[in-house]
Amino acid sequence: MNITKKKQLTLGWSISRYDKFINCKRRYFYDYYSKFDLEIPLDKIQRLKNLTSKALEIGNIVHMIIKTILKRYQITNQPINMDKLFQYTFNVIKKNCTTKMFFETHYYHEKIILTDIYTKVKICLNNFLNSKRFKWIINNKVIMSKNHQWIIDPEGYGDLIISNYKIFCKVDFLFPLDKKLCIIDWKTGKKIKTKHYKQLIVYLLWAHISFKQNVHNIVSIVSYLYPQYDEQIVTITKDYIGQLMKVIISETQQMYKYLIDIETNIPKPKENFQLTTNRFHCKYCNYKEICF
Numbered sequence: 628m629n630i631t632k633k634k635q636l637t638l639g640w641s642i643s644r645y646d647k648f649i650n651c652k653r654r655y656f657y658d659y660y661s662k663f664d665l666e667i668p669l670d671k672i673q674r675l676k677n678l679t680s681k682a683l684e685i686g687n688i689v690h691m692i693i694k695t696i697l698k699r700y701q702i703t704n705q706p707i708n709m710d711k712l713f714q715y716t717f718n719v720i721k722k723n724c725t726t727k728m729f730f731e732t733h734y735y736h737e738k739i740i741l742t743d744i745y746t747k748v749k750i751c752l753n754n755f756l757n758s759k760r761f762k763w764i765i766n767n768k769v770i771m772s773k774n775h776q777w778i779i780d781p782e783g784y785g786d787l788i789i790s791n792y793k794i795f796c797k798v799d800f801l802f803p804l805d806k807k808l809c810i811i812d813w814k815t816g817k818k819i820k821t822k823h824y825k826q827l828i829v830y831l832l833w834a835h836i837s838f839k840q841n842v843h844n845i846v847s848i849v850s851y852l853y854p855q856y857d858e859q860i861v862t863i864t865k866d867y868i869g870q871l872m873k874v875i876i877s878e879t880q881q882m883y884k885y886l887i888d889i890e891t892n893i894p895k896p897k898e899n900f901q902l903t904t905n906r907f908h909c910k911y912c913n914y915k916e917i918c919f
């Protein structure tokens with residue numbers, strides 16, 4: 628298997644990209660190839676693409692605050708001042724929710740109530756801070772003494788090229804513990820065990836290759852933060868890495884079929900990207916205004 632970390636122009640596989648591709652080809656086109664649209668102005672598509680939603684924003688804010696908490700623990704072991712933490716959280720919510728356009732407002736004229744967002748964010752953060760996992764991280768931190776090696780919600784994506792296929796993946800939190808690597812992903816939405824299992828295995832693959840670590844020594848964990856704390860833990864064997872690569876290659880090739888040129892990632896005309904027949908996806912789609 629030929630492995631490099633060079634950047635290429637070609638389409639890169641990621642869990643979220645393939646998910647969008649499977650759910651609706653047209654939405655996938657607007658998300659990744661809007662500049663090739665010959666009918667609808669690019670700025671209009673971009674405006675819709677940038678709509679956030681209550682669920683998305685709750686997830687973003689919880690991730691942002693957890694990142695701040697962990698970065699603080701890289702510097703000091705002092706207990707957190709909870710009043711200050713939640714005041715800071717409320718300020719972040721206020722800033723985010725007053726500067727972004729929400730899907731619910733754009734399509735349903737719904738007023739975004741800051742305290743509604745805050746209530747759910749606070750439950751997620753309390754579940755995180757009171758979880759055995761958080762206590763385990765903090766207690767283990769003392770013996771880890773390698774907290775400079777923590778990777779906490781890095782900007783952008785980690786990319787890999789394996790046998791000429793590009794893969795994107797972004798971990799929430801990765802840290803060494805004894806001779807192992809641990810990866811944790813926080814979730815504020817519903818448990819979708821099959822999808823999350825696949826995501827965890829992709830993280831394992833990424834860590835296995837990026838850090839030349841034996842897969843037996845990598846543990847991947849999904850931490851569910853709402854409505855109460857729960858976890859899914861995954862470890863795998865080396866055989867499974869080969870199977871996963873076959874799946875990623877097959878899914879990438881499905882997406883390649885919608886391109887005129889694979890090297891430069893130029894799509895076929897928009898008409899080739901069919902609208903989904905599953906109206907459930909349309910209900911929550913940012914682009915419905917330009918679709919029907």
Ligand code: SF4
Binds near residue numbers: 654903910918
């Ligand atoms: S509104 Fe429906 S058909 Fe149109 S892009 Fe969105 S999901 Fe696809």
